[in-house]
Amino acid sequence: MNPTRLQFTVQHQDRQARAGQVELPRGSFETPIFMPVGTLATVKAMTPAELDQLGARIVLSNAYHLFLRPGQDVVQRCGGLHRFMGWPNLILTDSGGYQVFSLRSLMRIDDDGVEFRSHLDGSLHTLSPERVMAVQAALGSDIAMAFDHCPPSRADPRQVRDAMDRTTRWAQRCVEQPRPPHQVRFGIIQGGLDVELRMQHLETLTRLPFEGFALGGLSVGETPQQMHQVLEQVARHMPADRPRYLMGVGRAEDLLQAIGAGIDMFDCVMPTRNARNGQLFTETGRIVISNASMREDCRPPDPDCECATCQTYSRAYLSHLYRSREILYSRLATLHNLHFTIQLVRRAREAIIHGNYDEFCRAFLVRRNETG
């Protein structure tokens, strides 16, 4: 590990919950943080300027998807991913391990890597740890994720262990690859819901020179309780001096739980995807914009919300746009849900700094249960 590439400072700690700061060669961000997902080099329906204004400091993009289209060479020729998508802040690229194993187009897998068919046109491709790190190097992301083998959510113990061991062997090859001077690498801890396996993998992976560590293979179909149990027992043992990233989690209750367990970073498609599907998040639950009651409701979506959508438009207007399949609906709903999620995590940070994180979580859950 090159210690100058990533500086992580824990500024406040409240039990296991941490408020920190991550400094990278091309920018910094405060933690805990939520990273909006821009799989295809765009956070769906949003511009970079809007994301920046929402307070987003780092977005997630996906090496697997960009490898298939438009191809990392095009992105590199156009000046790298930041310039390609016009994003002035930081980018984390997921390696695509999760995608390769979940898109059901897998043809062959061994230690060399994976052979799969493109979900776009059926063409045959191979990805290996070396190739995936080269893709991320070409994209020029700030944080590159190691290539992991993410087992199916209902995998048996042997499959989980095999995937974990392969992830370890691949991780060793990932950290040996060349990378741009501004790029750091995070390892991905697997092990399913088995805390003992998780701890084993954590111990193994943390011997490798990664600048940060992620928990992969969670929020893939297990119950929230199952995930929380793993988090409670594992997160606190992840290296305290490096950022801890829980992949694919964005539900409000899960975010608060995970932050309480010591997680620093999150990404999730839920705020953006659910927005497009007609769900608006509020403190007291979800508004379903397709409900008949919304059609003549002139109130703001969330009267307590300060986002541009709630400050300007009515439920009736959003309902009209949604029913009419207007693009503006997706824009306004996405803006609102990202505002909600980013602000929730920011307020969690403030509560940690003020030493009242448990109280903050309790108050949030009470409000939600009273009205939901």
Added chain:
Amino acid sequence: MNPTRLQFTVQHQDRQARAGQVELPRGSFETPIFMPVGTLATVKAMTPAELDQLGARIVLSNAYHLFLRPGQDVVQRCGGLHRFMGWPNLILTDSGGYQVFSLRSLMRIDDDGVEFRSHLDGSLHTLSPERVMAVQAALGSDIAMAFDHCPPSRADPRQVRDAMDRTTRWAQRCVEQPRPPHQVRFGIIQGGLDVELRMQHLETLTRLPFEGFALGGLSVGETPQQMHQVLEQVARHMPADRPRYLMGVGRAEDLLQAIGAGIDMFDCVMPTRNARNGQLFTETGRIVISNASMREDCRPPDPDCECATCQTYSRAYLSHLYRSREILYSRLATLHNLHFTIQLVRRAREAIIHGNYDEFCRAFLVRRNETG
């Protein structure tokens, strides 16, 4: 006519071309002007703030569409159309005559009005001149269009004359309807491609107390030359002291031709619709973003354009977004095409003010033909 509701000043005239100013109770705009189309109370893919920044001062919405969904009562209860869609500037509502007659769901038509089936759910509705003006009064638009009978583009002379005569009888009823204190009404001149009929209808309609007049039933399938002939011979005879509006025209060459013939106002779905369909307008012709050559082209869409899209993004990025069906593509392309069209009309205005409109048009056409 209430002369205080609309003040029109011709500031400069260059042959038939006019640079003017329209003052209405709730705002003003300079002419010639292009009005972006927001049929369903949204200019597709754009926010009001973006439209305002592009220089849009008035948008067009559609009474027929809003009558069917969400219903003018909902809009009125939420504070009127301006507030409903969050648009601080002016709104012109088309009456829906064109839509009723073009959507092929027409059941019955006589002097009372029309009976038709909704294109949304097949439900039966009737619209009359009285009803249409009441819808526009409830919406609270700044300019309400009279309810006209727009004949099919291939109508025979008798059909054209019948539609024209009915439009006259309807226009007489439209001007007798109540309206909000800030609303003005424009009459629609029909008559197809027959200049004599057009002149007859112009003479008849201009006896009614409309604050402005429009040419309807053009750009509906005839050749540009046919339309230009009608414009050249008819536009100059429309009342010089009121705005002249050519409905449904937005192609660059047609705009310049019509401005030269003395038209002041335009609307068209083309800039927005073609954007979504992959066409970007430039001075030298259209960029087709689906072309294979765009995939690796790191240049801006239009290197000479000052819009936010061309200042920030590459053809390769737009090509990637288009192929990936990302919403951001529609946003960026729409922004560009509206910028192009609004700026073209604004530059036409400047040329009129400087007395070199013919030269401006010639230079535009030469550039286009050299490279197109």
